[in-house]
Amino acid sequence: MSSIPLAERLRPKTLDDYIGQEHLVGVGAVLRKMIESGNISSLILWGPPGVGKTTLAKIIANTLERPFYILSAISSGVKDVREVIDKAKKQQFFNNPNPILFIDEIHRFSKAQQDSLLGAVEQGLVTLIGATTENPSFEVISPLLSRCQVYVLKHLEKDSLLKILDLAVNKDIDLKEKKIVFKEHESLLRFSGGDARKLLNVLELVVHAEEKEKIVITNEIVTERLQNNLAIYDKNGEMHYDIISAFIKSIRGGDPDGAVYWLARMIEGGEDVKFISRRLVILAAEDIGLANPNALLLAQSTFDAVHQIGPPESRIILSECTIYLATSPKSNSAYEAINKAQQLVKETGNLPVPLHIRNAPTKLMKDLGYSKDYKYAHAYSGNFVEQDFLPEKIKKVRFYTPQNNAGELKIKERLKAWWGKRFEK
The missing domain is CATH 1.20.272.10 (Zinc Finger, Delta Prime; domain 3)
Structure with missing residues (x-):
């Protein structure tokens, strides 16, 4: 039995073996095109754990035949970054391609640590690939973020997870020696949460706990094994x-x-x-x-x-x-409103802005009717006058619906006083 974890044994080496993230690395997708062109820029891979960020970075380095350095933001400091940069400088003398520096959990790097990367990225000494589970806008400094393309990786879908399970039992050096039958998949998929590494860890745990010649995996067995081995399941912060x-x-x-x-x-x-x-x-x-x-x-x-x-x-x-x-009163009306508005934008595209609320900084624009008949709210009683602010095609659509709490009931009454029947419901 191999001492190397199943997830590591199955780590793909090429784009063709990579499962999931079709929007980035599928045929004709943006990142695949960049890799195939051989001209890769610094980038940040943002997504939840176990969706292939580290694997993708390694595949890029292998495909482009670039030196590959990997640092973890948890255990590495400015000194480690400078050592990699020094190595990259020395390689320049031999006309070698600039190396790829992969920084896992880059959001945990301090400002000083990120600053130490800037010069090398700007000069092209290294191509930076950062991996993060957090929105890089919050934790990556603006000068560094502006020099990187950000690509969003998603939780793996059911089809991708099933492919990974099939690959594990048919290709892995240890598991293919056993007779493993999936009677049910639901618990495995549910506990994985779209995380390939977690999926394979759970599968390995269940298989190793069974001493039978034929291993039949059911929802009940998976749940029981996880409850009995919570510490193993929770290793490396998987909870x-x-x-x-x-x-x-x-x-x-x-x-x-x-x-x-x-x-x-x-x-x-x-x-x-x-x-x-x-x-x-x-x-x-x-x-x-x-x-x-x-x-x-x-x-x-x-x-x-x-x-x-x-x-x-x-x-x-x-x-x-x-x-x-x-202990606060709750409302998701703002969340619902922007969701509805974004969905309608996707469905209707770029509807024209009504002429009366367009900007008219030039005479030509005024001659074309821009801002004509616009009513300045402050010139009316109560600082309100009824007029249309939505494109003609959707002018009757409602996105915001006040909910039944004290704060929004006041808002609802104000809107009814302004707009009448439009906000009666």
Whole structure:
């Protein structure tokens, strides 16, 4: 039996063996074209764990036959970055192609560490590939971000996960020696959460626990093995997304006790407090919104304070914000409104802006009717006058619907007073 984990044994070496992320590396896709051209720019791969970020970086280096250096933002510092850059400088004398520097979890690099990369990226000494599970806009400094293309990787879909399972039992050096039959897949797929590494870890755990000649995998067996081996299943922080999900759902569900418990689990597990504070800001807008606009202000203050103070004291600030958000009235009306609007934009395309609300900085534009008949709201009683602001084709569409909470009931009454029947429902 191999001591190398199954996920590592099955790591693909070429684009043709790579499963998933068709929008990036499928035939004719943007990243595949770049790789096949041989001219790759610095880039950041943003996506959840286990979707192939590290694998893709290695495939790029192998395909382009470039030297490949890998650093982890958790264990590497400025000194390590400078050592790689020095090696890259020395290789220039031999007309070698510039190496690829892969930095895993680049969002954990400090500003000073990221600054140390800038010069080498600008001069083309290295091609940077960063991997992150967090929005790079938050944690990657602007000068570095502006020099990188950002590509978003997605959770793997069911078809991709089933392909990976089939590959494991038919191609892996250990598993192909066993007779493995999948009677049911649902639990394996559900526990994986779209994460290929987690999927293969669970499969390996289940297979190693069975001593029979023929291994029949069912939902019941998978669930039982995971419950009995929680520590193995949770290695390397694989419960990260399950815990944050429980935390968010506890706040959304109005349970301060559940929310603080999951907060404590994250803090005790060494979770990045900046990550927690970011999620609180998002939740305040998405789940509380206009029912209590002060929630977003407090969440933003928490975000700022946590960045300035850090652990262990930041736990108190996070606890205060968590309890406030959990006990606040809830509304997702702003979230629903922008979703509806974006969906309609996708369906209808670039509808023309009504003439009366177009900008008219030149005489020609005025002659063409731009801004004609526009009514300046402040010139009317109550600083309001009824007029159309949506394109003609969709002018009767409603995106925002006030919900049944004290804050939005006031908004609803104001809108009814302004617009009459349009906001009666």
